Amino acid sequence: MRQRLDPATLAEQVVAGSRAHIARALTLVESSRPDHRDAARELLTLLRPHTGNAVRVGISGVPGAGKSTFINAMGTRLIAKGHRIAVLAVDPSSSRSGGSVLGDRTRMGALAESEQAFIRPSPSGNHLGGVARATREGMLIMEAAGFDTIWVETVGVGQSEVAVAGMVDTFLLLMLARSGDQLQGIKRGILELADVITVNKADGENAGEARVTARELTIAMKLIRSEDADRRRTPVLTCSAFTGDGLDDVWQAVLDHRHHLEETGSLSERRALQQRDWMWSLVTDDLTTSLRRSPSVKAIARDLERAVEQGELSAVEGAGEILDAFYKDL
Numbered sequence: 001m002r003q004r005l006d007p008a009t010l011a012e013q014v015v016a017g018s019r020a021h022i023a024r025a026l027t028l029v030e031s032s033r034p035d036h037r038d039a040a041r042e043l044l045t046l047l048r049p050h051t052g053n054a055v056r057v058g059i060s061g062v063p064g065a066g067k068s069t070f071i072n073a074m075g076t077r078l079i080a081k082g083h084r085i086a087v088l089a090v091d092p093s094s095s096r097s098g099g100s101v102l103g104d105r106t107r108m109g110a111l112a113e114s115e116q117a118f119i120r121p122s123p124s125g126n127h128l129g130g131v132a133r134a135t136r137e138g139m140l141i142m143e144a145a146g147f148d149t150i151w152v153e154t155v156g157v158g159q160s161e162v163a164v165a166g167m168v169d170t171f172l173l174l175m176l177a178r179s180g181d182q183l184q185g186i187k188r189g190i191l192e193l194a195d196v197i198t199v200n201k202a203d204g205e206n207a208g209e210a211r212v213t214a215r216e217l218t219i220a221m222k223l224i225r226s227e228d229a230d231r232r233r234t235p236v237l238t239c240s241a242f243t244g245d246g247l248d249d250v251w252q253a254v255l256d257h258r259h260h261l262e263e264t265g266s267l268s269e270r271r272a273l274q275q276r277d278w279m280w281s282l283v284t285d286d287l288t289t290s291l292r293r294s295p296s297v298k299a300i301a302r303d304l305e306r307a308v309e310q311g312e313l314s315a316v317e318g319a320g321e322i323l324d325a326f327y328k329d330l
């Protein structure tokens with residue numbers, strides 16, 4: 001194994017923008033080994049003064065909506081304007097499916113080759129808490145390394161959206177034209193999270209349908225948002241990641257949302273609440289890890305699971321025994 005760098009050297013090299021060290025720092029925060037966690041904590045403390053300045057955008061949409069293609073096209077445009085782009089992902093299923101989110105490097109060829117971009121696929125693991133933690137910490141490393149625009153991709157299937165919305169300033173939802181009136185199985189909860197919506201693949205024969213879908217979504221969003229009078233209107237746009245049509249408008253909508261947050265003081269409020277929630281999720285994750293590693297818990301877990309499955313023991317009794325064993329170990 002490569003020699004471990006001390007956090008101070010690693011932090012220095014990350015801030016200097018060394019790609020090799022950024023990669024090592026990301027690997028470090030992705031690890032759940034207790035000594036790695038200690039080093040990661042130290043690293044993040046050192047990096048903290050250099051974080052917080054990027055535009056943080058979450059992007060979600062059903063598989064195949066075009067998220068990777070979109071990020072590639074948008075990222076290439078932003079680089080041309082002088083930005084530096086970091087792309088991260090939250091995909092708790094990636095260890096099982098072989099990695100769909102960002103898995104396909106060819107979709108991000110242009111971006112992957114640019115010195116002004118850094119793409120990191122989702123850390124593996126099917127435990128959302130751990131994956132989200134690594135991505136959030138990865139985002140801070142990218143900011144410290146001078147990337148001013150961070151995109152976090154996730155698949156539109158559920159809890160991972162909530163995790164991503166909890167770490168970004170603007171949540172962008174990529175939709176497809178009319179795959180049905182049920183809004184393509186996208187849950188209402190995900191529409192509620194969206195700060196900007198764009199109907200992608202608005203090109204060729206599809207362009208008209210995309211505009212119709214955008215109008216329908218505008219109405220749907222009015223209904224959703226009217227219950228919450230304080231919230232601003234969610235813009236619904238159309239774009240094509242292929243032709244580039246509409247991409248500038250989507251970026252402008254992201255910036256407008258950010259300005260809105262800044263003007264109303266919501267940006268610092270949003271980030272403060274995210275920090276508070278993050279603190280508790282770190283505590284919860286750490287406790288869960290300790291619990292799983294506890295020798296006394298390990299010794300009885302299998303038998304208890306079996307006993308509960310077979311109805312010999314109630315879930316309440318089983319939980320009591322596990323917690324007793326855990327507290328005894330502490």
Ligand SMILES: Nc1nc2c(ncn2[C@@H]2O[C@H](COP(=O)(O)OP(=O)(O)OP(=O)(O)O)[C@@H](O)[C@H]2O)c(=O)[nH]1
Nearest residue numbers: 063064065066067068069100101102201240241242
């Ligand atoms: N016509 C058209 N096709 C597009 C556009 N954007 C993406 N595609 C195609 O749609 C397919 C899926 O694109 P991806 O970028 O991989 O979609 P994704 O949302 O990242 O998919 P997952 O990562 O699997 O969730 C690919 O075949 C793309 O070439 C677009 O703007 N127009």
Ligand SMILES: [Mg+2]
Nearest residue numbers: 067068101102
């Ligand atoms: Mg993708």
